[in-house]
Amino acid sequence: MPLVALLVVPDIPRWVSQQIGGMANMNCYQNFTDHSWMYWYQQKAADQPLRLIGTLIKGSSSTLEEGFDNNKFVIQTEQEKHFSLQIGELNPEDATMYFCASRDHSAEKLQELPTKNRPELHFGNGTRLTVLESSKPPKVTVFSPSACELQKHQKATIVCLVTDFYPDHVSVTWTVNGEVRTEGVRTEDSRKEGTKTFSLISRLRISSNEWQNSGNWFQCSVEFYNEKESSFYNASTTGVGK
Numbered sequence: 001m002p003l004v005a006l007l008v009v010p011d012i013p014r015w016v017s018q019q020i021g022g023m024a025n026m027n028c029y030q031n032f033t034d035h036s037w038m039y040w041y042q043q044k045a046a047d048q049p050l051r052l053i054g055t056l057i058k059g060s061s062s063t064l065e066e067g068f069d070n071n072k073f074v075i076q077t078e079q080e081k082h083f084s085l086q087i088g089e090l091n092p093e094d095a096t097m098y099f100c101a102s103r104d105h106s107a108e109k110l111q112e113l114p115t116k117n118r119p120e121l122h123f124g125n126g127t128r129l130t131v132l133e134s135s136k137p138p139k140v141t142v143f144s145p146s147a148c149e150l151q152k153h154q155k156a157t158i159v160c161l162v163t164d165f166y167p168d169h170v171s172v173t174w175t176v177n178g179e180v181r182t183e184g185v186r187t188e189d190s191r192k193e194g195t196k197t198f199s200l201i202s203r204l205r206i207s208s209n210e211w212q213n214s215g216n217w218f219q220c221s222v223e224f225y226n227e228k229e230s231s232f233y234n235a236s237t238t239g240v241g242k
Helices: 107-112 147-153
Strands: 003-006 015-019 024-030 037-043 051-057 073-079 082-087 097-103 127-132 139-143 155-165 170-176 179-181 185-187 191-193 197-207 217-225 230-238
Touching (some): 139 217, 147 155, 155 217
Antiparallel strands (some): 073 082
16 A cells, blocks of 8 residues: 655655545555644645545544545554555545645644644645546657757757656656756646546756767656556657767
């Protein structure tokens, strides 16, 4: 099961995928804290606020917020510092981001404090839940820099177009001559195409000298996760001589 860590982000699965009608389990573990108050949140879109699903206080049972059915959403403690969110009877509306959080305070004292004076929340890095019908791997295409950019700015932007994939569980990595490149990389968020599939664009900006070296090899590598495993889809191009 995926773990969503608090305060420290480990190397963990970032996505959970289940079929319609199935059950999803998300787990949260406090690495270096032992907070008494723990929470699960839902976020429908990046530009929308977090919505509190429920709260779990150490030594007590969980409470859910209005609008969340306790027959569908279950928050419980698995072991010390470890708590989970279980969502049953999945439907497409459940597909979104989920975040765990914790707060350091005793239950009695926290309830006495005004909201603005309460200790800050510590959030995990989040897990995306997708409710699947059937997965579809991406198509990856790389486009060479424009001659206009090379002439005017002495820069070169290589574009990687990733299209026609579902679910939107992808990450993009650029390599130059086999070495991972992070400088000059800008990857946009996935966008929905039509009613189901997604697309995104990633760009690698380099110097004109680097592009005008025919010995350089530039690759866009896309990791795609379906409901079972990760696969990689690549496209590449080489520099051109002066």
